Amino acid sequence: MTENVVFNALLIGVFASAAITVLLLLFVNAPYGRHQSSGWGPTIPVRLGWVLMESPASLVFFYCYFTGARAFELVPLILLLMWQLHYMHRSFLYPFQIKVKPGARTTLLVIALGSLYCGINGYLNGTYISHYGEHLNREWLTDPRFIIGVALFGFGYYLNKKSDRMLRELRKSNPGEYQIPYGFGFRWVSMPNYLGEIITWSGFALASWSLAGLSFVVFTMANLVPRALANHRWYQETFSEYPKNRRAVIPYIL
Numbered sequence: 001m002t003e004n005v006v007f008n009a010l011l012i013g014v015f016a017s018a019a020i021t022v023l024l025l026l027f028v029n030a031p032y033g034r035h036q037s038s039g040w041g042p043t044i045p046v047r048l049g050w051v052l053m054e055s056p057a058s059l060v061f062f063y064c065y066f067t068g069a070r071a072f073e074l075v076p077l078i079l080l081l082m083w084q085l086h087y088m089h090r091s092f093l094y095p096f097q098i099k100v101k102p103g104a105r106t107t108l109l110v111i112a113l114g115s116l117y118c119g120i121n122g123y124l125n126g127t128y129i130s131h132y133g134e135h136l137n138r139e140w141l142t143d144p145r146f147i148i149g150v151a152l153f154g155f156g157y158y159l160n161k162k163s164d165r166m167l168r169e170l171r172k173s174n175p176g177e178y179q180i181p182y183g184f185g186f187r188w189v190s191m192p193n194y195l196g197e198i199i200t201w202s203g204f205a206l207a208s209w210s211l212a213g214l215s216f217v218v219f220t221m222a223n224l225v226p227r228a229l230a231n232h233r234w235y236q237e238t239f240s241e242y243p244k245n246r247r248a249v250i251p252y253i254l
């Protein structure tokens, strides 16, 4: 009963903070990466920041998942695999793949808020799938929502990872600098990695058919759409030859 109250309160909290986040980020750029700036308090090394920020999503999910009654059923196990495929990579591999300038630092406030959210997100989704998701039984395997959700997840995952890899290659060819990326999803949008991330979690939400999953898509969009718009403006202001027909994050639209 208490668990249920905590779960619902956190779920409502995430939807409310998504609304606040999108409003805030339309006016202020989160101070990391190309928008890193002073005046936001202490900073920490970039790689450490990524590990601290993302790992709660993986670890808290594991804990909540394996304390649930459905932990060893097939559909929950597939959803666990999807989640951890992304988050084990993002928490423990991605931070050591990115090319960072020696001594580069990131804002602790961003890491602390991101880490808090990732922990709550891991709790909501891990708990829902293994404790509450009664529909996630064998019949769900053939439900179109599950099948389309898994396919979308796979497509988004590929788009996100390949775009991130292309940016790393670009950085390798010109260390410490930004260049215009070309090809693949960059033909259509400035931030195909963000588009891939949004599609990934839309697929997960569909496959798990849960408010917890939906809260994650909404929160991801609240963060990444304003950031994509800011990065797109930054590209246009920085490079006079920037492709005119490229959009920020949604091909032909935004």
Ligand SMILES: NC(=O)c1ccc[n+]([C@@H]2O[C@H](COP(=O)([O-])OP(=O)(O)OC[C@H]3O[C@@H](n4cnc5c(N)ncnc54)[C@H](OP(=O)(O)O)[C@@H]3O)[C@@H](O)[C@H]2O)c1
Pocket (backbone or CB within 6 Å): 032, 033, 034, 098, 099, 160, 164, 167, 168, 170, 171, 177, 178, 179, 180, 181, 193, 194, 197, 219, 220, 221, 223, 224
């Ligand atoms: N779910 C969520 O809410 C959420 C939130 C944030 C991020 N993410 C995900 O985390 C990943 C990283 O996000 P991000 O905001 O750091 O993405 P990003 O701005 O695209 O940067 C990704 C990496 O590529 C480098 N880079 C970017 N543009 C470049 C260019 N034009 N030339 C050379 N190098 C370039 C960046 O270096 P610098 O660091 O030096 O800029 C960084 O190391 C993405 O996959 C994103 O989808 C998810």
